[in-house]
Amino acid sequence: MRSSNLAPYRISQLLPQDINLRDGEQQSIRCPECHTWRRIRRGMVWPHHPDGERCTGSSRRVILDITVEEWEQRLTEAIDATACRRPTKVTPKPKALPTPAIVQMAHRRPTPRQIPGQRAAEWAAVLPAVQAADDQRAFRPVGATPACGPEVPTESLRISV
Numbered sequence: 606m607r608s609s610n611l612a613p614y615r616i617s618q619l620l621p622q623d624i625n626l627r628d629g630e631q632q633s634i635r636c637p638e639c640h641t642w643r644r645i646r647r648g649m650v651w652p653h654h655p656d657g658e659r660c661t662g663s664s665r666r667v668i669l670d671i672t673v674e675e676w677e678q679r680l681t682e683a684i685d686a687t688a689c690r691r692p693t694k695v696t697p698k699p700k701a702l703p704t705p706a707i708v709q710m711a712h713r714r715p716t717p718r719q720i721p722g723q724r725a726a727e728w729a730a731v732l733p734a735v736q737a738a739d740d741q742r743a744f745r746p747v748g749a750t751p752a753c754g755p756e757v758p759t760e761s762l763r764i765s766v
């Protein structure tokens with residue numbers, strides 16, 4: 606069987622999950638033209654007719670320009686990247702409260718910014734808890750580093766009062 610004159614598919618340019626090069630399994634490819642899984646035989650995409658007509662991906666040469674080990678590495682990285690994605694979380698929009706009347710605003714409590722001494726006392730009160738959190742953060746467990754997850758800050762943020 607002759608191969609197609611159209612440009613060959615290079616493994617390095619395909620998504621790793623769109624090809625199967627596992628040892629002991631039939632090599633296959635998700636045809637870039639019709640997006641169906643097809644066998645790779647004799648170094649080409651096996652001819653197929655998904656809609657009754659010959660797909661242009663038929664008989665295209667498949668060039669293994671990376672090793673099977675490199676493909677497996679790319680596949681592992683793609684799976685890790687997918688596992689790290691967070692599900693989309695829908696956050697409901699908070700309801701807007703009615704604006705208080707001017708008479709009601711006049712009797713509001715002063716905010717901490719309006720009382721500087723009180724703010725400093727509040728910072729001093731939480732300082733032991735902050736120090737304890739910093740000490741806990743400095744402790745590093747023994748073992749392998751997780752493959753995915755958000756970066757955790759390791760430097761303490763110091764705010765002078």
Ligand SMILES: [Zn+2]
Binds near residue numbers: 636637641653
């Ligand atoms: Zn096809």
